[in-house]
Amino acid sequence: MTATEETAGPPILTIDGTVATLRLARPRHLNRIEPEDLVSLHESLDRLEAMRSVRVLVLTGTGRAFSSGYHLGDLARRSAAPAAAEPEDGGETAFERLANRIEDFALPTICRLNGGVYGGSTDLALACDFRIGTELTKMFMPAARLGLHYYRGGMVRYVTRLGPDAAKRLFLTAETLEAAEMLRIGYLTDLVPSAELDSRVADLAGRIAANAPRVTQAMKCTINEIARGDLDRAEANRRHHDSLRGAEIAEGMRAFREKRAPVFED
Structure with missing residues (x-):
């Protein structure tokens, strides 16, 4: 069993001084987000909120992708369930609550985009304060192709952060964007060579952590x-x-x- 297979499971939280890292850890499935991962991520955020010594949160993935998004099997199950069975809270889905929480999380957040970012995970990354990618980073929003109207909070985030033109391009065309175009429309806040990704994330986290x-x-x-x-x-x-x-x-x-x-x- 390889090291990446051994770590396949819920997200992993590590803390190094003032910087915490949450790493998606299902590389065999391109870090697909399972329903239980939502619970684990909330628990990690709860833990970090109680730790005054941590000043920055980095969100990243394992292997060659950041995340392939939310598990489509669970999405299909929910689409087939009676409306009354939907576990909604004020109109928010469980995934939307997580993305909204990341956006409003007290600590500054950096998304280390180690590879492709697809579907719902594009919103988890967009909810972060900074998104640093490499030449290997690309994004794809398949909602229209799947027949899914995206949840309200995510659409608000796309429009307010990227503008309506970029949001329409991503949602209405289901087009795949490469890293340079992601930078141009403002989805990426920084684009660096793969070999410099870790040092750039560490430098940014250190700059933030040094402030009040x-x-x-x-x-x-x-x-x-x-x-x-x-x-x-x-x-x-x-x-x-x-x-x-x-x-x-x-x-x-x-x-x-x-x-x-x-x-x-x-």
């Missing part, structure tokens, strides 16, 4: 609210004024005066 963690998380929240058109103005003002009286600005200004890198408390 509470303020970084608060600004991520405000940016997301602005992008979705649901900004809570009073709350954004409160975040700003709280930062002016906080320990992080005191350390940041002190480090600036002393010409050194700031050291922020967990």
Whole structure:
């Protein structure tokens, strides 16, 4: 049994200092996401929320693909079930809840796109704050070809992050896009040679982790609210004024005066 076969199963969470990595671990099926993987991913996010020492989350895959998307067998089962049997919560599917949670997760998130990203996994990646790909990265959104109207949260994310023209191209044509085009339309935030993927992800994670963690998380929240058109103005003002009286600005200004890198408390 190979190393990749041995690791086939639910996503694997590892923590290295201030950076956590969640790795999809079903390489024989291109990291297809199973229903039980959704539970495992939520549990990992729960664990990370309780760890103040972690400042950045990296989401990636094992082997030659990031993910082939959600298990189509489960999708077919749900399409054949009576409407009343659908385990919906406020109109959200279980997969949609996970993607929305990743978008709103307190920690800044980086998707390390080690290969192809297809179907629902394109939304998991888009829900991350940064997406770094290589020349081997490509994407495919087959919803229209499958006869599936994509869930609301994912479509909102595509339109607000990429714009309606790019969203229409991806959803209505089911076209496969190569890495350079993914960068051009804004799906990728960075494109690097495969040999530089790990160093680029580590550099970005390190830059984020070195900043004031509470303020970084608060600004991520405000940016997301602005992008979705649901900004809570009073709350954004409160975040700003709280930062002016906080320990992080005191350390940041002190480090600036002393010409050194700031050291922020967990």
